[in-house]
Structures are given as structure tokens and as C-alpha cells.
Amino acid sequence: MLGSSVLGGNSGSPTNNRVFVYEVTGLKQNETNDKNNYQFRSSSSVFVSVPYSRMNEEMQRIGKMGGTIVNIQSLEAFKQQEQNNSPENNKAANHKKQKADRDDQN
Known part of the structure; x- marks a missing residue:
């Protein structure tokens, strides 16, 4: 049917492949997440990947x-x-900056 591809299934919509990353702070252990098999610290950021459809x-x-x-x-x-x-990119950027500084001095 014409409407079935719009309402359900993989219709090839660009939103089906979109994923976002949430940076979350302040999470603390409570009864909602006590069901998890792990504890987490409340002092750091947590990154959560979320599909567009579940944002x-x-x-x-x-x-x-x-x-x-x-x-x-x-x-x-x-x-x-x-x-x-990444550390590799930081090293490369620092090396380029040092080289540019030396070139400017000459």
C-alpha cells in the first residue's frame, strides 16, 4: 500500500540513519537506574548515542x-x-606550529 512505506518499515528516510550523541552530566544512582548491573559516577560527563526516532x-x-x-x-x-x-593530531598540530614559528623567526 502507498501509506505503508510512510508509516512503518525502512522507508529510506534520512531520519532512519541519523544518530545523535548527548553529553549528559549529573547522573546519579537512583531507583530508576538501580536495575542496571553497574554503578556510575555522578561527577563526569557521559556520552549517549541516540537514534533520531528515540530522542x-x-x-x-x-x-x-x-x-x-x-x-x-x-x-x-x-x-x-x-x-x-586525539593525541596524534595534537602532536602534529604542535609540530606544524613550532615549524611555522621557526620560519617566522628567520
């Missing part, structure tokens, strides 16, 4: 657990940021 549900879940979403970005942007912040 609202995940926001509500994080709020119920006492967390605060401090940043939302696409998975692609998150990966790019992680790559830019």
Missing part, C-alpha cells in the same frame, strides 16, 4: 535519572571532534 524518549529518561543534557551533536560531528582532539 524525545531518551531525553525524558535522562531527566528521570537526574541528568542534565549539556550538549547534543550528530554522531558525525562527534567523531570528527574526537578525531581532532
Whole structure:
């Protein structure tokens, strides 16, 4: 049927492949997340990958657990940021800067 591809299944919509990363702070152990097999610290950021279709549900879940979403970005942007912040890239950038500084002095 014509409407079935719009209402369900993998319709090839660009939203089906979109994933976002939430940076969450302030999570603390409570009765909602006591069911997990692990404990987590409340002092650090946690990164949670969320498909576009579940963004609202995940926001509500994080709020119920006492967390605060401090940043939302696409998975692609998150990966790019992680790559830019990697130690290898920092070394290369520092080396280029030092070389440019030496060239400026000459």
C-alpha cells in the first residue's frame, strides 16, 4: 500500500540513519537506574548515542535519572571532534606550529 512505506518499515528516510550523541552530566544512582548491573559516577560527563526516532524518549529518561543534557551533536560531528582532539593530531598540530614559528623567526 502507498501509506505503508510512510508509516512503518525502512522507508529510506534520512531520519532512519541519523544518530545523535548527548553529553549528559549529573547522573546519579537512583531507583530508576538501580536495575542496571553497574554503578556510575555522578561527577563526569557521559556520552549517549541516540537514534533520531528515540530522542524525545531518551531525553525524558535522562531527566528521570537526574541528568542534565549539556550538549547534543550528530554522531558525525562527534567523531570528527574526537578525531581532532586525539593525541596524534595534537602532536602534529604542535609540530606544524613550532615549524611555522621557526620560519617566522628567520
